[in-house]
Amino acid sequence: MGPQEFGIYMEEEGGIVEENTAPVRRAGDRLREAREAKGLEIDQVAAETRIPRRHLESIEAGDFAALPSRTYAIGFTRTYAKTLDLDEKEMLDQVRAELAEGRPQVNERPAKFEPGDPARVPGRGLVWFAILAAALLLGGIYAFYSSYFTPGLGPAPLQAPAEQVAANDTPEQDAAPAPQPAGGPVVFTSEMDGTWVKFYDASGTRLYEAQMDEGDSFTVPEDANEPQVWTGRPYALAITIGGREVPKLTEEDTVVRDVVVSAEALLARGESGSASQTADPAATTNPTT
Numbered sequence: 001m002g003p004q005e006f007g008i009y010m011e012e013e014g015g016i017v018e019e020n021t022a023p024v025r026r027a028g029d030r031l032r033e034a035r036e037a038k039g040l041e042i043d044q045v046a047a048e049t050r051i052p053r054r055h056l057e058s059i060e061a062g063d064f065a066a067l068p069s070r071t072y073a074i075g076f077t078r079t080y081a082k083t084l085d086l087d088e089k090e091m092l093d094q095v096r097a098e099l100a101e102g103r104p105q106v107n108e109r110p111a112k113f114e115p116g117d118p119a120r121v122p123g124r125g126l127v128w129f130a131i132l133a134a135a136l137l138l139g140g141i142y143a144f145y146s147s148y149f150t151p152g153l154g155p156a157p158l159q160a161p162a163e164q165v166a167a168n169d170t171p172e173q174d175a176a177p178a179p180q181p182a183g184g185p186v187v188f189t190s191e192m193d194g195t196w197v198k199f200y201d202a203s204g205t206r207l208y209e210a211q212m213d214e215g216d217s218f219t220v221p222e223d224a225n226e227p228q229v230w231t232g233r234p235y236a237l238a239i240t241i242g243g244r245e246v247p248k249l250t251e252e253d254t255v256v257r258d259v260v261v262s263a264e265a266l267l268a269r270g271e272s273g274s275a276s277q278t279a280d281p282a283a284t285t286n287p288t289t
Contacts, residue, residue, distance in 0.1 A: 030094075
C-alpha cells in the first residue's frame with residue numbers, strides 16, 4: 001500500500017480479508033488535475049495569475065513550506081482555484097486543514113511582496129497614462145510661467161544679430177548726415193523696457209500692439225495701407241529703413257498718435273523734421289482700444 005492508503009483488516013471464517021479505501025486527494029493534486037483537464041501548462045497559469053511558477057509547483061506538490069508564509073499559501077491557492085473555476089471556499093478549507101496537520105509547517109518568516117491577484121497590480125496601460133499625464137502637467141506649468149513672466153513680446157527682428165548690434169551701437173555724428181535710404185522695410189526697435197506701442201492702418205485695423213522690452217522689434221508690413229503709430233514713448237523707438245537708421249519720431253516725452261510711419265512718410269519728414277503729434281493728457285498711461 002502507498003503512504004496515503006488506509007487498510008482495514010477483517011477476520012472471516014475463510015481467512016483474513018483486506019479492505020482498502022481510496023487514496024485521499026490533497027489540494028495540490030486537485031489543482032493539478034483541474035489544470036491538466038483544461039489543457040493548461042503551468043507557465044500559462046503563472047502568466048495569467050502572476051504567481052511565480054515555483055510557487056505554483058510547490059502548491060501542486062503540497063509543499064507549503066516552500067512558500068513565504070501561511071498567508072501566501074492561502075492567497076495563492078484562492079487565486080489558483082478561481083482561475084481554474086474551482087470552489088474557492090472548499091479549496092481553502094482543505095488547504096487550512098492540511099496546514100493544521102503540520103505536514104509540512106509553512107515558513108512564517110517575512111518575505112518580499114509577491115502579488116498573487118492580478119486585479120491588485122497596476123496594468124501597463126495605467127502606467128503609460130500616468131507618464132503622459134505627468135508630461136502634460138509639466139508642459140502646462142512651463143507654458144504658464146513663460147507667458148506670465150515674459151508677456152507681450154513682439155515678433156523677432158528681421159535683422160541678423162550682427163546687423164542689429166551694429167545699428168544700435170552706431171555713434172551719433174556731428175558731421176554731415178549720412179545719405180537717406182531710398183526705401184526698404186521700416187523697423188521699429190525698442191530701446192527701453194515696458195514701451196507700449198500700437199500700429200494700425202488707415203482703416204483702424206490693428207497691425208501690432210504690445211508692451212515692448214529693450215531689443216524687441218516690429219517690421220511695418222510694406223503692403224499696409226497708410227500704417228500709423230500710437231505710443232507714449234516715441235523717444236524710446238529707434239527707426240531704420242532698409243537697415244539704415246533714420247531720426248526718431250521725437251525726442252520729447254509726449255504721446256504721439258496717428259503718425260504715418262510708411263517709408264515714404266518717414267523719409268519726407270527730413271532729417272530735422274518732426275512727426276505730427278496729438279497730445280494725450282494721460283501720457284504716462286497706456287491707452288486702451
